Amino acid sequence: MIQNTDTKPNPNVSSEEIDSLLAEIVSSPELHFKWLNTLSLLEHIGARKIHTSQTGAFLSEMVLRHASEEARHAAYFKKLALKVKPESTENFEKDSLLCGYSAVSYFQKLDISVERSFAAENFPKHTKSFLCYLYVTKLIEERAGLVYENYDQILDQKKLGISVKGIIKEEESHLSEMDERLSELDPKFESRTLEFREKEQKLFQKYFQNIRKEVFQYS
Template sequence: MIKNADTKSNQTVSSEEIDSLLTSIVSSPELHFKWLNTLSLLEHIGARKIHTSQTGTGLSEMVLRHASEEARHAAYFKKLALKVLPEGSKTFGKDSLLSGFSAVSYFQKLDLCVERSFKSDSLPKATKSFLCYLYVTKMIEERAGLVYEIYDQILDEQKIGISIKGIIKEEESHLTEMDSNLEELDPKFQARAEEFRKAEYGFFVKYFHNLRKEVFQYS
């Protein structure tokens, strides 16, 4: 069971439920295409957010590499989507996504939640921006680690002929880097991480239930 329950909701999502839903998605080429296309969009948004929030002369190799890898992940997921359904949309139009609005909302709400939490801190603007980037990335990578591992196992079991093992490895590397930087820069790291993890879980639960509703409507 995935813990870290949302403090505003009694709803939870187990790893078994994620497995069941992803198995249903993978069994339909159209749904599978939309799922991969949605992952591509989220990775693209992640890359764009890094470029937007991390600017100026202080950019590190880590940030530049992270942004480029997120963009590459977006392109790779799009390539996989079109391998699953060659006639699928080449764009991110509404009908080409799986619960797309809810997926983007999940990302945006997490981003805003973390940003708001730093408003009262007497830290330099650049430091706040960098910490927000680190925390949002950490939360996203933790969630991706759970979901991508389940998804990749299903791909192997169903012999779909595609793999995301390379992406999983890079996401794990990103998470290690985020943790290292946060432990060094933020004395409140542990408390803040737990606070953001609870918030992220609430946003994820809402997205998951919207996703499940759409998949069940399709079937």
Template sequence: MMIELENLIGIIVKNNDLHARWLNSLSMMENTGARKISASEHPTQVNLTILKHAAEEARHAFLLKRQMSKLVPLEQYPTYEAPYLLAPVKSYQYLQALDVAASRYVKKHFQLADYDLKYAAYLLVTYAIEVRADELYPIYQKVLTREKSKIQVKAIIVEEEGHLQEMVAQLKDFSPEWEQHAEAICAIEGKLFTQWIAQVGKEVEQTALV
């Protein structure tokens, strides 16, 4: 996966249109993550870590979106509508499908409901996403550095590493068997990510043939 992913990103980075839509897709996912964190919050029992995480995910979405202007005029990709993304259907479905699967998993393995269920699903989903981010963004940055691109994601990498450490700490407090539960959700995420990247690859190949 790592070599294939690096090669795919290398092709994307060399094409401004593909690169802009790639950035927009990542921005959309970061924004979706921020909104899902906020949606999972209890009306009053919100700690500093959750607020920090939601704020940083929203800022990542902003930073990725803003960097598109280094490649193309922003008005070419003004929103997160399908024409402005790579693999839009899979991009939209990725976090939603993971969230649904995690909620079902929590219902099956824990006696939780309402906000307790949402919080448990948030912990597991966010952990899986941070594990993925710790793989994806460094590969992306490696390609950006190699290609001497104006785009940079170093700041995001640092914050995502911090997020992962925070999620591990919260999961340890949540369940002594947190690792086996996190592994199960990561397996689901892995399948969804593979499907998304496969569709991105198809669109990149089609563009290369034009």
């Protein structure tokens, strides 16, 4: 994952653990469908959050492009899910997701945590909103980069005829833009990044453990 900051996330869930879990998921069409459908939901939530939080006169081309790309990623993951299991639902019912509540909770709690950290900061309201958007996007896409790269390698190994390389490339571009803007706007960029990464790692670890429990039940 290409990043402009000096260090990458130091996740408390190892790459080997992620590989092992993803291999289990991909080996089951039912789990694989749920995994892809959950990724679709998360990308959709990301697009929706951008449209909800970034409005008005300060809306930029970068933000509009990012929102449209997240929506396209949601549609692409949905398409892949239905390729894996064509007879499945096209919706996001609870039973069609892999720990769907936990996935949404991970995203929402991260968003709230970043927003609260700026409550006492002396930035204009629109700048606070923009910084929150930038940081949450950065954190989510750092995590997505790590997970998607592992996932794509497994897809190649299994020769399943699907790939997420295009999404990885776009997420890397988003992350580069986030880092560039954050370094310009936030004097505490480096220290705040480390603080937020710690919070994200704890939230992701909980989500990962919940996925592992559900996958284990299918074994």
